Amino acid sequence: MPRAKPILLLEDDIVDASTITQTVEDLKVKNELIHRTDGELGLEYLKDPSHKKPGLILLDLNMPKVNGIEFLRAIKSDRELRKIPVVVLTVSKYEKDKFDTFGLGVAGYVVKPVDYDTFLESMNTVIQYWMWNDLVDQERQERKVENAKL
């Protein structure tokens, strides 16, 4: 996958972040995994034009500074960033969080399982689904659309 877009992980918890990194490695995902520890740093990453736009964002909800919901509000109101699919990965089973995030246009909501095997299975499903969605090819597609507009 030479054109693969990176996956952006926003997660403040070091243990959770390393588990997710591990699952992505175990699943032999070739996309680069970029990790930021809160929503503010996530937005900084996305707004820097020298950075490659991710094909997928994995988002924790409870984070310091800019939390997951605030981060979603920010990117879904941005013309360029709103098209990046966001999958919430959370420990929160709070119905209101689900309700709010789906209202903000998330493309998935996964409650983190406690044991590693189940977690690996969940991540496998998420990754496979987005492979079917061909997230790695979006960059080429967007470029073509931009060219067509000119």
Place this chain on the structure above:
Amino acid sequence: MRNSKPIFLVEDDNVDAMTVKRALKDLKVTNPLVRAANGEEALDYLRNDANEKPCVILLDLNMPKINGIEFLKVAKADEALKRIPAVVLTTSKDDRDKVESFDLCVAGYIVKPVDYRKFVDAIKIVDLYWTLSELPSHEQENENAKLETNIAH
């Protein structure tokens, strides 16, 4: 899917609709499959309170009357419908369709493989993903809608 809510297929082509039905049956997905033949029928169905809201919408793009993109524009601006995940299921490889769909916050975009076995694989992963991706319960939705109405008055 873990829930028993219907899967809502918006597809004008009879053969394609039958293929989806067959794939779900082969995968032993027990959720009822409800079909609308175009975007207009789909909106009518979704806006009728007598119908149970689906857990996921599988959406074709090229359809008569209201097409897939137009359907998304209306549904995603509708407070009562915007939370239902819509997954585009299309033969269109038109890049503009894909970018426009993601602009409208679709929750997936799958180009239908021509080969039936590959098609079943695609539907399988869609089913697994939306079983995993827990959906907001509609009871909660109603509660929130009530709250919002109360605040508005």
